[in-house]
Amino acid sequence: MRASYDAVKQEAERVLGYIEADRLDPETQERIVKDSLENFPLYVTEAILKSRKSYADDVGVAEWEDEGAIFRDTKGNEYIDCLGGYGVYLLGHRHPRVLKAVKSQLDHQALHSQELIDPLRGYLSKLVAMITPGDLQHSYLVNAGTEANEMALKLARLATGKTWFISTEKGFHGKTMGSLSATGKGLYRKPYLPLVPGFQHVPYGNADAVEQAIYQLIQTGESVAGVIVEPIQGEGGVNIPPDDYLPRLREICDRYECLLIVDEVQTGMGRTGKLFGVDHSGVVPDIMTLGKAFGGGVAPIAAMVTKHRYWDKMEENPFILGSSTFGGNPMSAAAAIAAIHTVVAEDVPGIVATKGAYFLNELKTIQSRHQDKMVDVRGRGFLIGMEFRDDALGYEVAKALFRRRILVGGTLNNSRVIRIEPPYCISEEQINAVLDGVNSALKELS
Ligand SMILES: Cc1ncc(COP(=O)(O)O)c(C=O)c1O
Numbered sequence: 001m002r003a004s005y006d007a008v009k010q011e012a013e014r015v016l017g018y019i020e021a022d023r024l025d026p027e028t029q030e031r032i033v034k035d036s037l038e039n040f041p042l043y044v045t046e047a048i049l050k051s052r053k054s055y056a057d058d059v060g061v062a063e064w065e066d067e068g069a070i071f072r073d074t075k076g077n078e079y080i081d082c083l084g085g086y087g088v089y090l091l092g093h094r095h096p097r098v099l100k101a102v103k104s105q106l107d108h109q110a111l112h113s114q115e116l117i118d119p120l121r122g123y124l125s126k127l128v129a130m131i132t133p134g135d136l137q138h139s140y141l142v143n144a145g146t147e148a149n150e151m152a153l154k155l156a157r158l159a160t161g162k163t164w165f166i167s168t169e170k171g172f173h174g175k176t177m178g179s180l181s182a183t184g185k186g187l188y189r190k191p192y193l194p195l196v197p198g199f200q201h202v203p204y205g206n207a208d209a210v211e212q213a214i215y216q217l218i219q220t221g222e223s224v225a226g227v228i229v230e231p232i233q234g235e236g237g238v239n240i241p242p243d244d245y246l247p248r249l250r251e252i253c254d255r256y257e258c259l260l261i262v263d264e265v266q267t268g269m270g271r272t273g274k275l276f277g278v279d280h281s282g283v284v285p286d287i288m289t290l291g292k293a294f295g296g297g298v299a300p301i302a303a304m305v306t307k308h309r310y311w312d313k314m315e316e317n318p319f320i321l322g323s324s325t326f327g328g329n330p331m332s333a334a335a336a337i338a339a340i341h342t343v344v345a346e347d348v349p350g351i352v353a354t355k356g357a358y359f360l361n362e363l364k365t366i367q368s369r370h371q372d373k374m375v376d377v378r379g380r381g382f383l384i385g386m387e388f389r390d391d392a393l394g395y396e397v398a399k400a401l402f403r404r405r406i407l408v409g410g411t412l413n414n415s416r417v418i419r420i421e422p423p424y425c426i427s428e429e430q431i432n433a434v435l436d437g438v439n440s441a442l443k444e445l446s
Helices: 005-020 026-043 046-051 096-108 119-131 145-160 177-182 188-191 208-217 245-255 310-318 330-344 346-370 391-403 429-445
Strands: 063-067 072-073 078-081 136-142 166-168 199-202 225-231 257-263 287-290 302-307 375-379 382-386 409-411 416-420
Touching: 005 078, 005 136, 026 096, 026 391, 078 429, 119 136, 119 302, 136 145, 145 177, 145 225, 145 257, 145 302, 166 177, 166 208, 166 302, 166 346, 177 188, 208 225, 208 245, 225 429, 245 257, 245 346, 330 346, 346 375, 346 382, 346 429, 382 391, 391 416
Parallel strands: 166 199, 166 225, 225 257, 257 287
Antiparallel strands: 063 072, 072 078, 136 302, 287 302, 375 382, 382 416, 409 416
16 A cells, blocks of 8 residues: 655655664664565565575574675674675675775766766777677677576577577576576476577587587578577586587587577686686687676676677667666676776686685585585586585585575575585685585584
């Protein structure tokens, strides 16, 4: 029921008071948690509370502030972030360089008119061209990974005049209709069937399966616009393909004259120990999508990046792909520019490669002692997956770690593979605390 203006004003002022307070007093700390437990079931959905893996045992943990590799709840308890917002916090929480750029930008302009030239769009796109491989050159800036993939799929159809896409089982590309059509997980797709037509899913890591699918489609009179893959499947359970997978996909796409779309939303910006996931094999895709860490962990921004030769229809009509109101806005563009600066200036990929190798090796040692429970551990850089005997055990380990104030993540609906995606700035001491936590959680669960 609609409330009076006075009631709305009062409620908003109360919350603004919390946002603008330097410090929360004990009464407010309790109040915020209590409010949240009431608000979610009534105005959001209780299901969100229930689906938080760490929530089950520790009712009422609300995050409130963060920095570097940690965040704090409303009561000031500190947690090591080994989930990293599923990839968002590669640069940690509120990296000072990114924050400085965003604050400075906000001090003179937040969003843009949509009509005049917004210079940061051009500066950011130039920097993206400078860090991406080969002749990737033009950026289309949006707000989220799924939007970037929507644009990628649309562009592939525009540029080739062809129709079908090959994507992979367990692949994750987002949840808007087009990206969801490429996503390879029945649970997310089933409620919305029929989705966008023209998607065929094949097993991940199998280049022959991609070629066979393209061949069969062409034989039956269809045409294939592109192949869309992640360099490592994140949401699918940290699945690393054979070394020759992407090079073979490149060769197959060239032969059948369709576009190779590589979704780097989770793997990009240094997450895997190189600037991009494709850099492990030297492959240059026709389209690359970026998101998550692209905004430096401070602002939401994503991009579709492509080569000049696929751009001619855009030159006829710049709005043919879309016209995102907020995509590439000055505040988010400032964040992404500072993120690129930080990734390059601090050699984030190099740091992630070194720390990631240490983390993975130590986890492998732990795994060798608990093989009955942890069946595998794998990863690249700071995209690491611990695979447990079953979903229930993975869930218990995640909860046991949370009790030790360490946050990890499963996949969106499964805990059999627990993801470790910490920020690059996690210290050796913090890594060792996580390793101790995993070890003792496994012992505790014997
Ligand atoms: C590889 C990949 N692509 C796309 C997406 C969708 O990104 P967003 O949630 O920002 O739409 C995700 C999100 O987890 C992802 O991991």
